[in-house]
Amino acid sequence: MTDWSVSNGSETMEGAASELASRPRRRRKAARPAELLDAAIEVFAEKGFAAAKLEEVARRAGVSKGTAYLYFPTKEALFKAAIREVVVTRLAMGEREVEEWQGSSAALLRHMLEQWGQLIRSRQGGLLKLIVAEARNFPDLASWYHAEVGERGHRLLIAVLERGIAGGEFRRGDVEAMAQVVACPMAFRAIWSNSVGWYERLPLSDERFYDSYFTLMLAGLRPERKE
Numbered sequence: 001m002t003d004w005s006v007s008n009g010s011e012t013m014e015g016a017a018s019e020l021a022s023r024p025r026r027r028r029k030a031a032r033p034a035e036l037l038d039a040a041i042e043v044f045a046e047k048g049f050a051a052a053k054l055e056e057v058a059r060r061a062g063v064s065k066g067t068a069y070l071y072f073p074t075k076e077a078l079f080k081a082a083i084r085e086v087v088v089t090r091l092a093m094g095e096r097e098v099e100e101w102q103g104s105s106a107a108l109l110r111h112m113l114e115q116w117g118q119l120i121r122s123r124q125g126g127l128l129k130l131i132v133a134e135a136r137n138f139p140d141l142a143s144w145y146h147a148e149v150g151e152r153g154h155r156l157l158i159a160v161l162e163r164g165i166a167g168g169e170f171r172r173g174d175v176e177a178m179a180q181v182v183a184c185p186m187a188f189r190a191i192w193s194n195s196v197g198w199y200e201r202l203p204l205s206d207e208r209f210y211d212s213y214f215t216l217m218l219a220g221l222r223p224e225r226k227e
Contacts, residue, residue, distance in 0.1 A: 033071050033081075035061045040072075040082045045126030045194070049079060049134050049141070076141060080148075086124045087149050090115065094156050098163070105164030106218055112160065113186060117210055120190040128187065129194040154179055161221075170221040178221075185213055 039060035043052045054075055058068035072078035094112050101108045119125055135142035157179035164170035189209060197203060 032061070032063060032067065036063070036068055036071055036078070037082050037085050040078050041086060041124055041127065044079060044082060044130055045123055048130055049075070049138060052079075054078065079141065080144065083127065083145065083149065086119070086127060088152075090119065091149070091152050091156060095159075098156065098159050105160060105167055105169045106221070109160050109164070109182075109221075110214055110218065112156075113182075113214070114210070116186055117189075117206070120186065120193060121206055125190045126194045128190040132191055153183070157182055164221065168223065171223045182217060185217075 036057060040052075040057045042060060043057050047056075052075065054068055054072070055065050057078065058065045061068070068078075072081060094115070097112065098108065120128070131142060131145050154176075158175050161170060161175045161178055161182075165172055165175070
């Protein structure tokens with residue numbers, strides 16, 4: 001065995017060890033945006049947009065403030081990324097489901113709203129309260145949210161209602177108004193649950209609320225019987 005082969009083998013082993021040691025760092029770096037977004041959702045839901053600090057988000061994510069700024073240069077950029085992660089991805093899933101759904105429109109509508117109900121019940125549901133509470137103070141952000149989330153969600157509900165009307169499952173009517181009537185109780189539930197609902201002495205359970213909501217809403221959508 002030559003000196004070169006020994007040296008080369010040693011360098012190879014050192015290189016392999018260095019590669020193994022660097023893998024956790026690379027995995028950690030790749031996970032940072034998701035960790036920052038997860039922490040941001042908590043901070044925004046707890047403190048609102050105005051009071052939230054990027055430093056607090058960084059601390060909860062376990063990174064430095066400078067690292068946070070590398071991924072999200074402003075609080076607005078971080079908030080928009082959090083909304084896209086939490087809400088816009090769900091809208092995209094809903095749009096695909098409308099295209100691929102094989103069952104009834106009533107089942108599709110209930111399934112879609114149940115998914116939104118799960119979001120409302122999670123800590124992420126506090127983001128909707130934040131938008132409502134701070135829209136006047138941050139009109140540009142509210143306008144962005146309306147275009148990115150509100151209008152897209154409205155179109156999605158209209159698509160489901162039009163599907164049901166075309167199939168004879170739902171009554172004919174003003175689908176734009178009908179979509180708002182369907183959506184508003186869900187929005188109110190999100191706001192209530194993340195505000196004064198915390199202080200109810202005898203809170204209405206989510207199961208009772210949604211059971212009554214779906215029963216009344218789907219009954220109201222059925223076509224009128226012809227005499």
